[in-house]
Amino acid sequence: MTVRRGAGRAAPAAAARWVALTATAVLLSSCGMVNALGDDDAGAQTATVGVLAPASGWQQTDGEAVLAAVRHAVEERAGDVGGWTIEVVAVDEGEKGETAAGAVTELVDGDAVAVVGGLTTPGVRAAQPILDDEDVLFVSPADVVPEHTLGADPAAPLRPYRSYFRTAAGDEPPAAALARYAVSGLGAEAVAVVDGGDPAEARAFAAAVGEAGGAVVASGADAAAVVAKAKTEGATAVFVAGDPEVATTADRQIRASRLEATLLGTTAFGGDLADDGATGDDGDGLRDGAVRAEPAQLDATAGVRSGRLAEDIGAPLGQYGAAAYDAGTAIGTVLARCLPPASSASSARRGCLGEMSQLDFAGATGEVAFDEYGDRSGGSVRFSVLRDGAWEVVGVDG
Incomplete structure (x- = not known):
């Protein structure tokens, strides 16, 4: 040798x-x-x-x-x-x-x-x-x-x-990646955070928002109160941590208040939360436009x-x-x-x-x-948007 x-x-x-x-x-x-x-x-x-x-x-x-x-x-x-x-x-x-x-x-x-x-x-x-x-x-x-x-x-x-x-x-927690995506990708400088039962996820999202240059202008466990303050403060994104039922509640509150904001989630968007086709405010699921982050599929x-x-x-x-x-x-x-x-x-x-x-x-x-970006296939957080009742991948985070 x-x-x-x-x-x-x-x-x-x-x-x-x-x-x-x-x-x-x-x-x-x-x-x-x-x-x-x-x-x-x-x-x-x-x-x-x-x-x-x-x-x-x-x-x-x-x-x-x-x-x-x-x-x-x-x-x-x-x-x-x-x-x-x-x-x-x-x-x-x-x-x-x-x-x-x-x-x-x-x-x-x-x-x-x-x-x-x-x-x-x-x-x-x-x-x-x-x-x-x-x-x-x-x-x-x-x-x-x-x-x-x-x-x-x-x-x-x-x-x-x-x-x-x-x-x-x-x-990295998907919530942190989603926070960067919200601030840099969606241009949401002011965001609101609803703690639907996962305070650690809510904290991870809020901390990453600040690191990305954004600001959390409303937060708490009461979806209605958070959405109301979000509208007053001009938030353009609302993140829900935890319970899927809280996510659907927050979605209804956003629409009822006519808040122009993107609904965001990770674990709160698990399962089949897409709207069942109803066009009114009393549909059972999320409406199109919601954005979620899914974790990497690899254990590092x-x-x-x-x-x-x-x-x-x-x-x-x-x-x-x-x-x-x-x-x-x-x-x-x-x-x-x-x-x-x-x-x-x-x-x-x-x-x-x-x-x-x-x-x-x-x-x-x-x-x-390897995927088309040179990253490990399945090793990146994926961002999806709800369109026509189905989740469509719109980006990945390394």
Whole structure:
């Protein structure tokens, strides 16, 4: 096994440990084993998988776990690629992502075909355009910032970088995601909150409204009182937490008061709450225009192999190790398909991107497949609007 330093440089105090874990995984097609290639070995093409993670600071241990997981997964899936040597190399993104741009630039100028990592938000943002410009596959096991896959407007999601994917699945409460959607997507600067029996959900929504730049102008458990104050204060959205019966009550109150506001909910909109077709104010269900948020369908910590994965890779998983293993598995699977027909690493890049969207496998964190934005299928909060008595998905939150 050879040792190769990444494009980023570790701080002196951490360098020895980081470099020791940067041992390059060289995967030989002839035997499917990890070996070292000398300078005299000619004829084999080389492709590099970079692992972008902090080499020092408070996330150093997480970076080491990501490196070990990716190396193990790539070795498992791409250990027999005819005529190719695959190197897994650590590159330092810095404690705050400050070295990520330089690190990935050096990679793409060489024989990089993929990068796994980006444990900091600045690091992800710095690496995305550089890797996308060169068609280098980029997979993060840690990032859950919605804008990184959906663009700036949650009401009109638009994928900013086609080379970017994530195996991370967010665990944010749907109510918080819905609050951002209300303020940013629906333009509701003033909202009201009806606590229909779930105070924790009501608090999560209210806190997220404030963080998104909006204001809660009315709140309480009495739907009629909240709606009345909402009208006085000019609220344009009303969120109901908890009981579905309270949601239908709030809906009737909104219509009776002629308040021009969108009704919002998560658990309060569970079951079949669509109107039964009545057009008057005494219908039994919600009327068209209500918006709900549904939780991600993946458990970010559960998986078919996570219990023994740490033993398999020889390192503690940390916060991102399982998702990093799934990222490495995805990369290894793709490389086994796109490298054999390619004449060079750079010429393989577009083919690797094309293969990525076709993946569907059982990973350490559950089923791994990607949607049209590069997010985990089933791993995002979904927003739906009630139209003609049926819920229609109008957006997702990463």
